[in-house]
Amino acid sequence: MSTLGEIEDMIGRIALGDRKAFAALYAATSAKLFGIALRVLNDRQEAEECTQEVFIRVWHAAGRYQRNGLSPMTWLITIARNKAIDRLRARKAGSSGLDELAELPDAGPGPETLAIAADERGRVIVCMGELPPDRAEAIRRVYLEGETYKDLADRFEVPLNTMRTWLRRSLQRLRECLSG
Known part of the structure; x- marks a missing residue:
């Protein structure tokens, strides 16, 4: 795992459009952010989609990230949690039809x-x-x-x-x- 300073630097470079920094941030943080989405959504496929949405949001919002002495992971985790909760609320508001699809076997950890x-x-x-x-x-x-x-x-x-x-x-x- 990258250090918090390295993650903060990656976010700064992403704000400038650095795709390599984006790939490095994804490699360093995607497992943790996926885990957060999975815990909230309790659905592997939906958590994967949510994680993709999180990184799209990071790509677009990196310029608004402010170094404030707090962990940059807090910022990333907040985005992941909020995206997952939004999906959960949307699911509760009306069925998306996903529950009608057959469950695929999961390789699991x-x-x-x-x-x-x-x-x-x-x-x-x-x-x-x-x-x-x-x-x-x-x-x-x-x-x-x-x-x-x-x-x-x-x-x-x-x-x-x-x-x-x-x-x-x-x-x-x-x-x-x-x-x-």
């Missing part, structure tokens, strides 16, 4: 990938367990099920800004737990 994922999943579960139950549920609902902040605020009967604070602080605690 290999044993090494599964072992690494299980270890990471275990760490996330432990860290999520350290959050208050309502905060952990809010995190799951917004990032895995695509609920809006407004939906969550209504569900938990708290003001919208309180929900934003819950999510921001919970993500900070998760980041600290996972990096420790």
Whole structure:
């Protein structure tokens, strides 16, 4: 995986139309962004299409990326998550006919990938367990099920800004737990 500085440089070069930088960014980040889309959409083909849309968006929006000391992966992940949630909402709004197609067999990840994922999943579960139950549920609902902040605020009967604070602080605690 490229360093965050290298990813930031790639985004800057993409803004200038550098196709090699675009290919390098794709190679460095596509697996992670695909994983995010797959987790939200729970459909491999749709996640692949979503990932393509993410990179089209990156190509067009790279000039608007601003170096601000935050991880450029955060910017990329946000684009991927938002694209996936948009697709999920569109799917819920009206059937696209995809569910009528026959399911194709999936090769799936290999044993090494599964072992690494299980270890990471275990760490996330432990860290999520350290959050208050309502905060952990809010995190799951917004990032895995695509609920809006407004939906969550209504569900938990708290003001919208309180929900934003819950999510921001919970993500900070998760980041600290996972990096420790």
